[in-house]
Amino acid sequence: MTSERLTPSASEVPDPEDRTRLRIEEFRKRRPRLVDDVVTMAHGAGGKSSAALVDHVFVEAFRNPLLEELGDGALLRLPTGERLAFSTDSYVVQPLEFPGxxxxxxxxxxxxxxxxVSGAVPQWISAAFVIEEGFPIDRLTQIARQMRVAADAAGVQVVTGDTKVVPHGAADGLYVTTAGVGVVPAGRELSMESVRPGDRVVVSGTIADHGMAVMLARGNLDIEADIASDSMPVNALVEGLLAAAPGTRWMRDATRGGLGTVCNELAQAVGLGVVIDEGLLPIDPTVLGCCDMLGIDPVHVANEGKFVAVVPAEETEAAVAALRSRAGGGQAAVIGEVLAEPAGIVAMRTPFGGTRIVDMLVGDPLPRIC
Structure with missing residues (x-):
């Protein structure tokens, strides 16, 4: 008896759009496998272990088309035809305060x-606090006020929330969970599926600032350096970019796992190659020096105020100019391009003329950075 393959490969499907869809499905099946019996810190680092945990536990449990997009936020269409973006995240950073x-x-x-980066204009957020018994009220009040200032700066309102108190020793001081809703303007479409060979990869500013700032703030390394987190809202930068480059294909903020992991997620999902020029990466020299001393690749270090965008080649110059003209975007740069080959791979051109593979983050070199 011969076996019959029920699903054709992408090369056997004549229609270009159908080929693209099948290729995306093929590469999504290649995401990392979950091989661990218990949760480790690596599962929270945003790299291979995180992807495996999310895919095999949570996506499997809650499977639906909106969740399976695995974007920064779910895009929801209302009965009226309007679209919303909905996102949630938890914050367990230690220390609670750090430079920047x-x-x-x-x-x-x-x-x-x-x-x-989902294409929405942020409007409202919720805030839930898990507070350890014994946490100073004055400090909690200060944190709430800081959140209000940050919300005002970003143009959003905190409209609902929750508090829970747990016994002393059951939490590390304070955990915060926020969820947000934004409105997607009519006609705005951003998706991985729209990325094409020849597109350019743009980053909105210097990378690795946040992760290294938090790492040094812990004080358990004998390194002194003037490094501050890049934490800031990027919604104004995103709107400026989209106004200047309306053909922008896709965006993602490079938080846990850093730039390298974001580019890998893109390459694997769409079955195209992403080639980055190491000499074009905007990195503060002090940050780069600290990464070198610690043996950490800066492309895998988290950011909290930077995003990656894929832009058509003809709109790249306008996109970068728009970013550089706004606060927080002064170091924006074109760092690479999307190619047909190597399919599903991220490659880095080095200043010495060589090429190396950039994989998704493996392990957890910088735990608890967000």
Whole structure:
């Protein structure tokens, strides 16, 4: 008896759109497998272990078309035809305050940014607090006020929330969960599926600032450096980019797992190659020096105020100019391009003329950074 393959490969399907859809499905099946028996810190780092945990536990349990997009936010269509973006995130950073920010700013900016790169205009957020018994009321009040300032700066309102108190020792001081809703303007379409060979990869500013700032703030490394987190809302930058480059294909904020993991998620999902030029990466020299000393690749270090965009080649110049003209986008740069080959792979051109593969983040070199 011979076996018959019921699903054709992408190369056997004549229609280009059908080929693209099948290729996407083929590459999504290649996401990392869950091989662990217990949860480890690596499962929270945003790399291969995180992807495996999400795919095999949560996507499997809650499977539906909206969830399976695995975007920064779910895009919801109302009966009236209007579209909303809905996102949620939890913040467990330690220490609670660090150069350039605190858990308060992260909690607001992280959700605002997830909505913004989904193509939405952020409007409202919720805030839920898990507070450890013994946490100082004065400090909690300060954090709430900092969140209000961050919300005002981002143009959103905190409209609902919740508090829970747990016994001393059951939490690490304070955990914050925020969820947000934004409105997607009519006619705005961003998706991985629209990415094409020849498109350019743009980053909105310097990378790796946040992860290294938090790492050094813990004080358990004998390194002194003037590094501050890049925590900020990117919604104004996103709107400026989309106004200047309306053909922008797709965006993602490069938080856990960093730039390298974001590019891998794109390459694997659409079955195209992403080639990055190492010499074009905007990295603060002090941040790069610290990464070198610690043996950490900066493309895998988290950011909290930067995003990656894929832009048509003919709109790249306008996109970068628009970003550089706005606060927080002064170091925006074109860092690479999308190619047909190597399919599903992220490659880095080095300054020495060589090429290396950039994989998704493996392990957890910087735990608890957001």
């Amino acid at each position: 920010g605190s858990i308060a700013e992260l909690a607001v900016n992280g959700t605002v940014n997830d909505l913004a």
